[in-house]
Amino acid sequence: MHATTxxxxxxxxxxxxxxxxxxxxxxxxxxxxxxxxxxEADTAGARTILLERQSGGGGSAALSxxxxxxxxxxGIQQACGFTDTPAEMEKFLLAALGPDADADKVRxxxxxxxEHYEWLVAQxxxxxxxxxxxxxxxxxxxxxxxxxGENAYPFCDLATPAPRGHRVTSDGFGGKVLMAVLSDAIAxxxxxxxxxxxxxxxMVEGDRxxxxxxxxFGETVTYRARRGVVITTGGFADNTAMLAQHAPQLVSLxxxxxxxxxxxxxRMAQAAGAAIRHMSAGQVGISLIPxxxxxxxxxxxxxxxxxNEDVYPGLVGQAALFKHGLRVWVILDEKGYEEVPxxxxxxxxxxxxxxxxxxxxREVGMPDGALQNTVAEYNRYAGEGIDxxxxxxxxxxxxxxxxxxAIDVRKGIAPPEYGAxxxxxxxxxxxxxxxxxxxxxxxxxxxxxxxxLFAAGRATSGLHSWGYISGTSLGDxxxxxxxxGAAAS
Numbered sequence: 001m002h003a004t005t006x007x008x009x010x011x012x013x014x015x016x017x018x019x020x021x022x023x024x025x026x027x028x029x030x031x032x033x034x035x036x037x038x039x040e041a042d043t044a045g046a047r048t049i050l051l052e053r054q055s056g057g058g059g060s061a062a063l064s065x066x067x068x069x070x071x072x073x074x075g076i077q078q079a080c081g082f083t084d085t086p087a088e089m090e091k092f093l094l095a096a097l098g099p100d101a102d103a104d105k106v107r108x109x110x111x112x113x114x115e116h117y118e119w120l121v122a123q124x125x126x127x128x129x130x131x132x133x134x135x136x137x138x139x140x141x142x143x144x145x146x147x148x149g150e151n152a153y154p155f156c157d158l159a160t161p162a163p164r165g166h167r168v169t170s171d172g173f174g175g176k177v178l179m180a181v182l183s184d185a186i187a188x189x190x191x192x193x194x195x196x197x198x199x200x201x202x203m204v205e206g207d208r209x210x211x212x213x214x215x216x217f218g219e220t221v222t223y224r225a226r227r228g229v230v231i232t233t234g235g236f237a238d239n240t241a242m243l244a245q246h247a248p249q250l251v252s253l254x255x256x257x258x259x260x261x262x263x264x265x266x267r268m269a270q271a272a273g274a275a276i277r278h279m280s281a282g283q284v285g286i287s288l289i290p291x292x293x294x295x296x297x298x299x300x301x302x303x304x305x306x307x308n309e310d311v312y313p314g315l316v317g318q319a320a321l322f323k324h325g326l327r328v329w330v331i332l333d334e335k336g337y338e339e340v341p342x343x344x345x346x347x348x349x350x351x352x353x354x355x356x357x358x359x360x361x362r363e364v365g366m367p368d369g370a371l372q373n374t375v376a377e378y379n380r381y382a383g384e385g386i387d388x389x390x391x392x393x394x395x396x397x398x399x400x401x402x403x404x405x406a407i408d409v410r411k412g413i414a415p416p417e418y419g420a421x422x423x424x425x426x427x428x429x430x431x432x433x434x435x436x437x438x439x440x441x442x443x444x445x446x447x448x449x450x451x452x453l454f455a456a457g458r459a460t461s462g463l464h465s466w467g468y469i470s471g472t473s474l475g476d477x478x479x480x481x482x483x484x485g486a487a488a489s
Contacts (some may be wrong), residue, residue, distance in 0.1 A: 007200075007201065008200075008201060008264065008267045008268045008270075008271045009201065009271045010201055010202040010203065010204045010209075010268075010271055010272045011201050011202070011203050011204070011213055012203075012204060012205070013203045013204065013205045013210050013211065013224070014205075016203065016213075016222050019211065019222045019223060019224040020221040020222045020223065021049060021194075021221070021222070021223045021224070022223070022224045022226065023047045023048060023049040023192075023223065023224070023225055023226070024041070024046035024047040024048065024225065024226050024227045024228075024489065025037075025038075025041040025046045025047070025048045025049075025225060025227050025228050025229075025230065025485065025488045025489050026048075026049050026051065026211065026212065026223050026225035026228070026229045026230070027041070027048065027049070027050045027051065027229075027230045027232060027485065028051050028199050028212065028229065028230065028231050028232060028233055028265060029051070029052065029059065029231070029232035029233040029234065029265065029457070029459075030050055030051075030052035030054075030056075030057030030058070030059060030183075030186075030193065030195075031057070031058065031059025031060060031061045031062075031179070031232060031234065031457060031477065032059070032061035032178060032179065032182060032457070032474055032477045032478050032481065033061075033232035033456040033457030033458075033459075033477035033478065033480070033481035033484075034050060034052075034057075034059070034230070034232035034456075034457070034481065035050075035057065035179070035182035035183065035185070035186055035478075035481070036182070036456070036477065036478040036479075036481030036482045036485065037230045037232060037440075037454075037456055037481040037482065037484050037485030037488070038050040038186060038189075038191045038485060039123075039182070039185055039186065039189060039191070039482070039485065040481070040482040040483075040485035040486045040489070041191075041230075041485035041486065041488055041489040042189045042190050042191050043189075043486075044485075044486055044489035045489070046227060046488070046489035047190075048190070048191045048192070048485075048489075049191070049192045049193075049194060049223065050186065050191050050192070050193045050194070051194050051197045051199060051212075051214065051223070052193065052194070052195045052196075052197065053195075053196065053197060053198035053199070053260070054195065054196070054258075054260070055195050055196055056183075056195060057179060057182075057183050057186070057193070057195075058176075058179045058183075058258065059179070059234060059258055059260070060234055060256070060257040060258045060260075060261060060429070060458070061175050061178060061179050061473075061474060061477065062175050062176050062178075062179040062258070063173070063175055063176075063256075063257075063258055064173065064174075064175030064178075064256075064473070064474060065137065065138040065167070065173050065174060065175060065470065066138075066167055066168035066170055066173055066174015066175045066176075066177060066178055066474070067138075067146070067148075067165045067166065067167050067168075067174070067470045067471035067474065068120070068165075068166045068167075068168065068178075068471045068474045068475045068478070069093075069148065069164055069165060069166070069469055069470070069471030069472045069474075069475040070113050070114075070116065070117045070164060070166045070471070070475060071084045071086075071088075071089040071110070071113050071162060071164035072084055072085060072086040072089050072110060072111070072113040072114045073085065073086075073114055074113070074114055074117040074166065075117065075118075075121075075129075076117070076127050076129050076144050076145050076166055077145065077162060077163070077164070079129035080129060080130065080131045080145050080163070082145075082162045082163060083162070084160075084162035084164070085160075086110040086111045086113065086114075087110075088159045088160045088162065089110040089113065089159075089162075089164060090106055090107055090110040090111075091158055091159035092150055092155055092158065092159040092164075093106050093109075093110065093463065093469070093472070094106055095154070095155055095158050095159070096149065096155060096312070096315070096467050096469050097463055097464045097465060097467040097468065097469065097472065098281070098464060098465035098466035098467030098468075099465055099466065099467075100278070100465040100466075101463060101464060101465045101467065102461070102462070102463055102464075102465075104438055105438055105462060105463050105476075105480070106463055108438045108483075109463060109475070109476070109479055109480075112479065113479075116475075116478070116479050116482075117166065119482070120478065123181055123182060123185045124181045124184065124185065125168055125177075125178060125181050125182075126168065126169035126177070126181075127144035127145075127166055127167070127168065127169060128142045128143060128144035128167075128169045129144060129145075130142075130143045130144060130145065131143060131145045131146070131163060132145070132146040132147075132167075133146075133147070134291060134294075135147070135290035135291055135293075135294045135310060135313065136289075136290050136291060136344060137285070137290060137313065137415070137470075138167075138172075138173060138174075138415070139167065140341075140343045140344055142169050142170065142171075143167065144166060144167050144168075144169060145163050145165065145166060145167070146163055146165040146167055147161075147163045147165065148163070148164060148165040148312050148469045148470055148471065149310075149311045149312030149315065149469065150162060150163060150164060151163075151393070152308060152310045152311040152312070152392075152393065153308050153311070153390070153391035153392070153393075154391070155311075164471070165470060165471050166471065173415075175474070178474065194216070196216060196217060197214045197215070197216045197221065198214055198215045198216075199212045199213070199214045199233075199264075199265075199268070200212075200213050200214055200215060200268075201213045201268060201271075202229065202268050202269070202271070202272050202453070203222065203223075203224070204272060207273075207450070207451060208450075208451040208452045209225075209228075209229050209272060209450060209451065209452035209453040210224060210225060210226075210229075210452055211223045211224040211225050211229065212225075212229060225452070227452075227488055227489060228452050228453070228454050228487070228488030228489070229452060229453055229454065229488070230440065230454040230455065230456065230481075230484050230485060230488050231265040231266075231268070231269055231434070231442070231453070231454070231455040231456075231459050232265075232455065232456050232457045232459060232477070232481060232484075233260075233264060233265030233266075233457075233459050234257065234260060234261040234265070234457065234458045234459060235257070235261045235263065235266075235429055235430035235431070235432075235433060235458035235459065236261055236262065236263025236266060236430050236433075237250065237255045237256070237257055237261045237282070237428060237429045237430045238255055238257055238259055238260065238261040238262050238263075239261070239262045239263040242263045242266075242267075243430075246279035246280055246430075246432065247279060247280045247281070247282050247430060247432070249280075249282075249321060249322060250282045250428045250430070253284075253321075253425070253426050253427070253428045254426060254427040254428070255427060255428060255429065256283075256285055256427040256428060256429045257429055261429065261430070261458065265455070265459045266433050266434055266459055269434050269442055269450075269453060269455065269459075270434075272450060272453065273444040273445065273450060274434050274435070274442045274443070274444060274450060274453070275434070275435040275443050275444055275445050275447070276432065276433060276434060276435060276461070277432060277433070277434075277435045277461035278431060278432035278433075278461045278464070278465050278466070279430070279432035279433070279461075280432065280466075281430070281431040281432050281464060281465055281466045282318075282428050282429065282430050282431055283314055283317075283318070283428060283429050283431060283468040283473075284314065284317030284318045284320070284321045284322075284426050284428050285314065285317060285426060285427040285428065286313060286314075286316055286317030286320050286321070286326070286409060286425065286426050287409055287410070287411070287412045287413045287425050287426055287427075288313070288316075288330055288348075288407070288409050288413065289330075289340065289344065289345060289346060289348050289413065290313045291339075291340040291344055292330055292332055292336065292337060292340055292345075292348065292407065293309045293313070293316070293330050293332075294309045294310045294392075294396045295332055295336030295337075295339055295340070295396060296309070296330060296331050296332025296333065296336050296400060297309055297330075297331050297332070297374070297375075297378060297400075298316060298320070298328055298329070298330050298331070298409075299328065299329050299331055299371065299374060300324045300327060300328055300329075301324070301327040301328070301329075301365075301366065302366065302367060302370050303361065303366040303367065303370030303371035303372075303373070303374050304370070304374060305374060305378070305389060305390060306319060306320075306323065306324065307319050307390060308387065308390035308391055308392040308393075309390075309392055309396070310392050310393050310395075310396050312469055312470070314468045314469065314470060315467065315468070317426055318466070318467070318468070320409065320426075321426060321428075326409060326410055326425040326426060327410075328409050329364060329406050329407060329408060329409065330406070330407040330409065331360070331371070331375070331400075331404065331405070331406055331407075332400065332404070332405055332407075333400040333401050333402065333403065333404050333405070334402075334403050334404075334405070335401065336400070337350065337405060346413045346414050346415050347413065347414040348407060348413055348414075350405030350406065350407055351406060351407055351408045351411060352364055352405065352406040353403055353404070353405050353406075354403065354404055354405075355402050355403050355404075356402060356404070357371055357372045357375045357376075357404055358372055360404045360405075360406055363406070364406050375400060375404075377389070378399075378400065379399035379400060381397075382397040382398055382399045382400075383398075383399050385397050409425050409426075410425035411425075412425065429458065429473075430458065431458075431461070431462070431464045431465075431466075431468065432461050433455075433458060433459050433460040433461045433462075434455045434459055434460045434461065435460075435461055436454070436455050436456070436460045436461070436480075436484075437449065438480070438483060439454075439483045439484065439486075439487040440454040440455055440456050440460075440480055440481075440483055440484025440485075440487055440488070441453070441454055441487060442454060442455050454484040454485075454487060454488045455484065456477060456480045456481040456483070456484040456485075457473075457476070457477035457480075457481060458473065458477070460480070462476040462477075462480060463476050464476075
């Protein structure tokens with residue numbers, strides 16, 4: 001292995017006799033954040049090169065569902081009859097994205113959301129002006145607006161609810177459409193794209209980052225960036241050693257990425273003095289069907305409910321993994337199961353079926369009486385349309401009736417887009433990363449900006465701390481990618 005592939009320590013620019021390429025702005029990583037950064041740098045008049053280690057752009061964004069969290073009164077919200085303000089969006093996100101969510105970034109994101117929506121539309125990103133109105137991961141339709149738990153407790157008491165999940169119009173997952181549109185925009189711009197180029201180390205002059213060293217088909221190539229380097233290389237969920245060091249609860253689970261979230265961009269910046277933040281935080285895409293869970297309940301291995309089932313399912317996943325080790329079950333009745341259309345079931349069938357709760361309890365292996373007590377209490381109040389324990393919306397409350405079913409979340413699901421069953425009960429990705437300003441400047445351990453170094457997307461600690469809402473990855477990446485590209489230029 002070439003020596004440069006092991007070390008992430010920065011190289012002194014004085015060691016380079018002649019740079020292979022020179023540019024104003026250098027963007028590392030052709031996912032949604034990198035594309036947005038490169039487009040904005042190009043618009044600002046900076047000569048821009050976009051590096052990608054694969055043979056083409058896309059990254060993890062291309063494999064995503066294609067939801068972008070937007071609000072404050074977008075054209076799609078208005079077309080669907082909803083009124084929204086940046087202030088209410090901000091209240092929701094500060095509550096939903098976990099303790100120590102980045103308030104400064106959340107504020108800028110919310111108050112710039114309508115403009116960002118209009119920028120995406122101007123690039124050619126399509127949104128259908130119709131609402132999908134029930135809990136799901138990805139609608140089986142092309143509806144362009146969906147709820148992300150804004151109308152569920154406790155968030156409905158903290159902020160005026162409005163649906164803000166803006167879904168890219170697509171047959172199936174929309175991430176591929178988003179990246180196709182952004183790739184076309186890059187092709188029509190002045191940005192030069194260098195593929196099959198894996199960045200190895202940052203290049204420095206004193207305390208300033210001035211370029212990178214990379215490998216291209218076995219050869220070392222060097223890039224000088226006169227104005228700035230922007231890291232958009234993704235998170236570190238594919239790096240088992242980094243996970244074990246920072247987020248051990250995510251180790252051994254399925255990973256939601258393109259396989260390239262190895263954390264190298266984070267480590268290169270750390271080696272140049274960068275600070276990191278929220279490295280233990282992760283999103284947990286739990287392997288359950290939200291439409292089934294909301295019509296019944298989710299319980300731990302002791303048969304106890306632990307959350308309101310109509311909340312955003314990613315928050316259910318975080319509670320299930322971090323508090324219950326994914327040892328959780330969806331309990332529902334035949335009526336609830338049949339109410340979920342077959343094309344929304346993703347191949348999920350009950351793992352146990354019984355005529356009584358006591359029989360189901362024994363089949364699953366729960367303590368005698370535990371699930372019986374939970375169902376009895378749930379039914380007692382559901383008949384009155386209330387849930388005093390977890391405040392699930394009355395829309396989803398009714399007494400459960402025999403026959404009953406139990407679904408083991410650890411068995412996985414089979415999204416049509418994947419064509420095969422999932423594994424491990426969850427797919428995860430990391431939320432922590434480089435500490436950055438709202439303009440993407442990477443900060444050092446003293447809280448000072450590292451000259452010439454910027455970052456965006458999952459390589460950074462973005463909007464989130466230990467909470468997550470679908471669409472805040474693509475939204476965060478493209479929004480702050482744009483700001484980083486503009487600042488670098």
